Amino acid sequence: MSLRRDLLAIAAGTAVLFVWYGLAQAFPWGPGCVDSYSSTSGESYAISAGGLIEAPPGTWTTPAFDERFGGRMVTLATDAQFCWILSAPRSAYDFARYFGLHAVTQLGVTVLLLLVLRLIQAATFARRMLVVAAFAVAASIATYGAMMNWMGMPAAYGVGEGFNLMAGWLLAAALVDRIAVAGARART
Numbered sequence: 001m002s003l004r005r006d007l008l009a010i011a012a013g014t015a016v017l018f019v020w021y022g023l024a025q026a027f028p029w030g031p032g033c034v035d036s037y038s039s040t041s042g043e044s045y046a047i048s049a050g051g052l053i054e055a056p057p058g059t060w061t062t063p064a065f066d067e068r069f070g071g072r073m074v075t076l077a078t079d080a081q082f083c084w085i086l087s088a089p090r091s092a093y094d095f096a097r098y099f100g101l102h103a104v105t106q107l108g109v110t111v112l113l114l115l116v117l118r119l120i121q122a123a124t125f126a127r128r129m130l131v132v133a134a135f136a137v138a139a140s141i142a143t144y145g146a147m148m149n150w151m152g153m154p155a156a157y158g159v160g161e162g163f164n165l166m167a168g169w170l171l172a173a174a175l176v177d178r179i180a181v182a183g184a185r186a187r188t
Contacts, residue, residue: 002180006114009180013110013172018103020168029160084151113173117181125177132173136166 025031061075076083091097113132120128140162148158 005180009114009176010107010110012179013113013176014103014107016172016175017106017109017168020171021102021106021164024164024168027160027164029156029163031157031161033154033156033160082152109169110172110176113169114176114180117173117177121181125182128177128181129170129173132169133166136169137162139169140165 072088073084073086076085116131116135117128120131123131143165144153144158144162147153148155
């Protein structure tokens with residue numbers, strides 16, 4: 001095991017994930033299927049929101065939810081729709097902050113991928129990738145499956161993001177494996 005190879009693998013894997021998720025924004029599924037509304041565009045914020053329902057706090061959520069997330073995560077109910085609305089100050093979407101935190105999350109994923117690959121390094125490459133694929137499927141189902149159920153996320157978004165996650169993890173894992181795990185096996 002070489003610290004230098006591991007650090008190189010982590011840097012390369014993080015870069016692959018960072019670039020992959022940037023490219024995935026252009027795919028017609030996942031983020032590509034999301035409608036965007038702006039208060040300055042003249043479009044109605046509540047998509048076809050006829051018959052708004054005025055409901056006291058706690059009607060669609062719990063009082064604890066409203067107390068904890070009120071003003072940042074709210075719900076909107078109409079006669080035909082239920083919406084989760086997430087809001088944050090515009091400063092939270094500063095590009096430098098956004099990309100910095102995104103890089104940190106992808107760094108975390110890459111470190112965990114390296115640890116998993118190290119734990120199973122005696123297995124063949126195909127088996128190591130199969131294990132990574134199983135973890136990626138589990139992460140996709142746990143995240144996007146729950147959001148499709150609980151938040152009513154459209155399947156095109158949830159399945160698309162799940163695919164993006166799985167493909168990104170496999171690309172990064174293959175590179176990390178090539179640099180750190182296969183390289184260590186070749187030296188022994």
